[in-house]
Amino acid sequence: MSNINTSQPESQPDASSAPSPPFARWARWMSLGEQTLAALFLFIIVSTMGAQVFARYFFGAPFSWSEEVARLALIWMTFIAASFVMAEGRHITVDVLSHRLSVRGQLWLECLSHGIVAGACLLLLIGGSRFVWYVGNVGSPSLGISMSWWYGAVGVGLLMMTIHSIVNLLQVLATGQPTARENIVEEEAFHLELEQSE
Numbered sequence: 001m002s003n004i005n006t007s008q009p010e011s012q013p014d015a016s017s018a019p020s021p022p023f024a025r026w027a028r029w030m031s032l033g034e035q036t037l038a039a040l041f042l043f044i045i046v047s048t049m050g051a052q053v054f055a056r057y058f059f060g061a062p063f064s065w066s067e068e069v070a071r072l073a074l075i076w077m078t079f080i081a082a083s084f085v086m087a088e089g090r091h092i093t094v095d096v097l098s099h100r101l102s103v104r105g106q107l108w109l110e111c112l113s114h115g116i117v118a119g120a121c122l123l124l125l126i127g128g129s130r131f132v133w134y135v136g137n138v139g140s141p142s143l144g145i146s147m148s149w150w151y152g153a154v155g156v157g158l159l160m161m162t163i164h165s166i167v168n169l170l171q172v173l174a175t176g177q178p179t180a181r182e183n184i185v186e187e188e189a190f191h192l193e194l195e196q197s198e
Contacts, residue, residue, distance in 0.1 A: 023170060026167075027087060027167045027171075031084045031164075034081070034083050034087075034160065035084050037076075037077075038084070041074070041076050041080070042077055045073045045074055045077070048063075048066040048069045048070045049066065049067075049070050051063060052066035052067065064142050065142050065143050068142040068143055068145075069143070072145070072149065075154075076153040076156075078157075079156065080153075080156070082161065083157055083160035083161050086117075086164050087164040087167075089168075089179060097109065098110070103178065107172065107176065107177065107178045110172055110179060111169055111173065114165045114168050114172065118162050118166050118169065121159075121161045122158075125155055125158040125159055128155055128158070129155055131151060132151045132154075132155055133148070135147040135148060135151060
């Protein structure tokens with residue numbers, strides 16, 4: 001009688017069970033909140049400008065506040081969107097050095113870039129906060145909204161970009177590996193091919 005080996009193979013370690021980088025879940029929730037806010041501001045822009053066109057052509061009396069609301073929403077959407085785009089590493093970059101370096105060199109170069117971006121955003125935030133405070137008593141022409149709400153969008157965006165840069169730096173240091181960019185490059189190349197084929 002032949003013996004049939006029914007023993008189960010030794011379980012291999014699952015790659016998905018590896019510990020996640022620090023603040024990974026918190027960063028994902030933060031990025032999701034930023035995308036939701038950006039979508040909300042985009043909805044405000046489309047709805048107010050649509051109401052402006054409707055009022056102009058059907059009632060002959062356009063709203064005096066719609067353009068100002070749309071402009072304010074555009075400013076906030078721009079800087080909030082810049083924040084979650086940074087979190088995903090999708091800002092425009094000129095990559096002429098990293099692919100020529102070793103993995104360790106790429107790691108240190110990425111850490112340096114995250115540190116420079118975080119430091120620059122923090123310095124701009126500190127310097128710009130005085131101006132935001134200074135224009136607080138000035139109101140917008142149509143609605144009288146304090147100009148701090150207009151220029152404050154820059155400060156909020158810089159603060160969130162600083163946080164994302166620090167989190168990205170901590171994640172790179174924790175994993176000991178540079179961030180993989182192949183998927184992002186392939187996705188962007190795919191979208192470019194689609195645009196060219198249209």
